Amino acid sequence: MDDVTTDATTTGKTVDGAVIAVRDLQILDGAKRLVGPVTFELAAGSTTGLCGPSGAGKSTVLRALVDLLPHGLRRQGEVEVLGRPVRHGKGDADLRSTVVLVPQTPVVFGGSILDNALFGLRHLVRASRAELHDRVEQALREAGLWNEVGDRLDTPAQTLSNGQRQRLCLARALALEPAALLLDEPTSALDERSRDTVEESVAALRGGRTVLLVSHDPAQVERLCDRTVRIDLANTCEPSAAAV
Ligand SMILES: Nc1ncnc2c1ncn2[C@@H]1O[C@H](COP(=O)(O)OP(=O)(O)OP(=O)(O)O)[C@@H](O)[C@H]1O
Numbered sequence: 504m505d506d507v508t509t510d511a512t513t514t515g516k517t518v519d520g521a522v523i524a525v526r527d528l529q530i531l532d533g534a535k536r537l538v539g540p541v542t543f544e545l546a547a548g549s550t551t552g553l554c555g556p557s558g559a560g561k562s563t564v565l566r567a568l569v570d571l572l573p574h575g576l577r578r579q580g581e582v583e584v585l586g587r588p589v590r591h592g593k594g595d596a597d598l599r600s601t602v603v604l605v606p607q608t609p610v611v612f613g614g615s616i617l618d619n620a621l622f623g624l625r626h627l628v629r630a631s632r633a634e635l636h637d638r639v640e641q642a643l644r645e646a647g648l649w650n651e652v653g654d655r656l657d658t659p660a661q662t663l664s665n666g667q668r669q670r671l672c673l674a675r676a677l678a679l680e681p682a683a684l685l686l687d688e689p690t691s692a693l694d695e696r697s698r699d700t701v702e703e704s705v706a707a708l709r710g711g712r713t714v715l716l717v718s719h720d721p722a723q724v725e726r727l728c729d730r731t732v733r734i735d736l737a738n739t740c741e742p743s744a745a746a747v
Contacts, residue, residue, distance in 0.1 A: 529541075530567060541564060569599075600680075
């Protein structure tokens with residue numbers, strides 16, 4: 504597995520086929536630098552582990568990639584998705600289905616399993632009901648959940664176990680057929696058995712999907728990832744000169 508240090512000098516070049524390119528990304532709270540600078544690229548079909556100490560900014564980097572930084576924080580540096588710059592705070596609708604973040608705690612709504620899997624797809628994609636259903640089935644299969652829920656899609660999603668909920672959220676994201684999937688510690692709240700089923704689902708995506716996985720568990724990163732990007736705690740309280 505390759506290791507990538509994130510304070511590497513910026514080349515200004517994008518690896519052929521990079522789905523996401525991040526250059527000198529910093530997250531600022533006023534004049535205070537919270538995160539970065541971070542530089543990395545995600546090759547198409549790769550599974551990359553995003554690692555680093557608590558507070559280094561792993562979750563915040565994921566949020567910056569989908570342009571959903573917490574209120575008051577701002578971004579400096581470049582983020583490109585499929586060669587196109589992502590501009591901070593522009594509410595780019597295309598980005599919502601191109602790069603999809605699955606948060607640490609599964610967000611399951613009050614409706615049925617089907618409603619939950621369709622959420623996002625229904626709002627972001629114009630397709631017939633049959634087409635939507637096909638995409639949901641495919642996504643549930645890809646997330647390793649179809650065999651458990653395929654015959655009871657109309658039952659409330661709240662009846663699912665935590666591991667199933669996490670895979671439902673994975674399916675909801677996969678249904679959008681995103682160019683990249685960002686997984687924020689997808690197994691941190693799960694028992695060992697549920698962790699294994701979620702890991703199996705993530706492992707099955709390898710090679711086909713582009714995945715950025717935040718994990719505190721080096722063994723998990725070793726099991727699931729082709730390479731690792733490490734970020735360290737921001738070492739000054741000021742933005743770097745290049746970013747000012
Ligand atoms: N809304 C916010 N306002 C101000 N600071 C924030 C905000 N959100 C996060 N931070 C700060 O940004 C830094 C990075 O936080 P983040 O949660 O991204 O780290 P992390 O590496 O994901 O941590 P962990 O591994 O503990 O989940 C921390 O110093 C955190 O306190």
